[in-house]
Amino acid sequence: MTSGVYRRYAPAERRRRMVALLRKRRSVTIAELEEQFGVSAMTARRDLAMLETRGLVSRTWGGATMPSPVSSEQPFAERRDQDAETKRRIADIALRMIEPHETVIVDGSTTAWFLIERIVGEQLPCTIITNSLAVMELAADAGPQVQLVAVGGLLRPSSRSFVGPATIRGLGELYADRAFLSVHGIGPDGAMTDPDPLEAEVKQAILGQSKEAVLLVQQPKFGAIAQNRIAALADVSHAVGVDLEDDAVAVLADAGVQLHRDAA
Structure with missing residues (x-):
């Protein structure tokens, strides 16, 4: 540890400031963190390890960098058409989890x-x-057996979904038997992430408004990292996936998530 002038912070505040420093510089060394925060190399490494488990930094030899974000978001229609058969298989399995007359988010x-x-x-x-909005359009003509509760807000054209404070307030007034959601990336530590902060906020709210949360997941999601943390895998109770590799299955198991998959 250096003998420079520094201010001591509580651990949580220190780690928050480390992330802010990284966002400004894009990379830092252990020596710089020692100098900046007046901590030992061991404490700096421990802080970086904790931040990495939350998907906020990527550790390097002798320091850390910001995680590499996923590429810019494609329009909804393009993403829907990608791996459509895999998504249909996942949907078939997820459908069997829903009982008649349940409420789902x-x-x-x-x-x-x-x-x-x-x-x-x-x-x-x-x-x-x-x-x-895409789901609303699909469900609107389903007939009287399907009741649709549409949660509005600020429309993101690329995702065709509503986000922002009004959406969060609307979700906060509702509750469901099950929530079904997907994410852009799942880090090795199990941090679920999204490139858009408003989408990440909505997914966080959805997780909190159901008895059971179900993650709909494909193999490419594992190892991908976006800049906005949604939650930990441990915050979902079930996952539905097909053709998952052993490492992905292990990540889910380590988080205590029950995996549902077909026999293919």
Whole structure:
């Protein structure tokens, strides 16, 4: 530790300031953190390890950098058409988890859209809560057996979903038996992330408004990192996925998440 002038912070505040420093500089060394915060190299490394488990930094030899963000978001229609058959298989499995007359919340993900397509096709009686304009359009003509609760707000054209304070307030007034959502990335530590802070905020709210949260997941999500943390994998109780590799299955198991998958 250096003998320079520094101010001592509580651990949580120190780590918050470390992240702010990283966002400004893009990379820092252990020696710089020692100098900046007046801590030992061991404490700096321990702080970085904790921040890495939350998906906020990526440790390097002798320091840390900001995580590499995922690429810019594609329009909803393009993403929906990618790996459509895999998403349909996931939707088939997720459908079997829903009991008649249950209330479900779904996010604005394309995989959730395929689940609603299955619900409408099967004429499953249920109530659907969503912030997704695409899901609203799909469910609006489903008939009287499907009740639609549309949560509005600020529309993001690229995702065709509503976000922002009004959306969060609306979700806070509702509750469901199950929530179904997908994420852009899952780090090795199990941190679920999204490139858009408003989308991440909505997904956080959805997780808190149901008895059970179900993650709809594909193999490419594992190892991808976006800049906004949603929650830890441990905050979901179930996951639905197909063709997952052993490492991905292990990440889910380590988080205590029950995996549902077909026999393919």
